[in-house]
Amino acid sequence: NAGVTQTPKFQVLKTGQSMTLQCAQDMNHEYMSWYRQDPGMGLRLIHYSVGAGITDQGEVPNGYNVSRSTTEDFPLRLLSAAPSQTSVYFCASSFGGVNTEAFFGQGTRLTVV
């Protein structure tokens, strides 16, 4: 049972480039979310999804897009990378939404130069 798998683990982008961070879970969880982690600021919610075909914005959605075509996958797209998007990104999934245990991936460390 792999849990939540994120790829890549590390990425360096140039300003203006686009890329997709991949997230897949094999626990049949309906609720999936993306967070960014910056020093001293905890985890901030970017986008989330309560099921296939349904997505919504979190606290810091600007500059990011998501889609949820299957229950298993929830990719995060950076449209035009900016240095302010340098961060560690975590994908999480849970069975019953916000008030149930969230399972996190190992993270993607993104640097935008």
Add this chain to the structure above:
Amino acid sequence: GENVEQHPSTLSVQEGDSAVIKCTYSDSASNYFPWYKQELGKGPQLIIDIRSNVGEKKDQRIAVTLNKTAKHFSLHITETQPEDSAVYFCAAGAAGNKLTFGGGTRVLVKP
């Protein structure tokens, strides 16, 4: 929206001593309060959670207390061990709302 404040930001304790981390929240609708532990290079992992209908919950050396009137909750780790060294996050949320995290506490247990 919900705002969660977490203190202290860093905590250094001697092995065997207790560690206490405190969080306050702003939204009285929040009714779920999890604590996550993050080891270096890994994603956060749930260690304990508490719901608003309970004032205290314990799991071996870890306990969480909740004061809904004052809107604060705390994590207590007793008999700390070197493997307790990590970053700890509190969070608050409710069904239908988003989960909001505190800023994190870096705990260092000195042998």
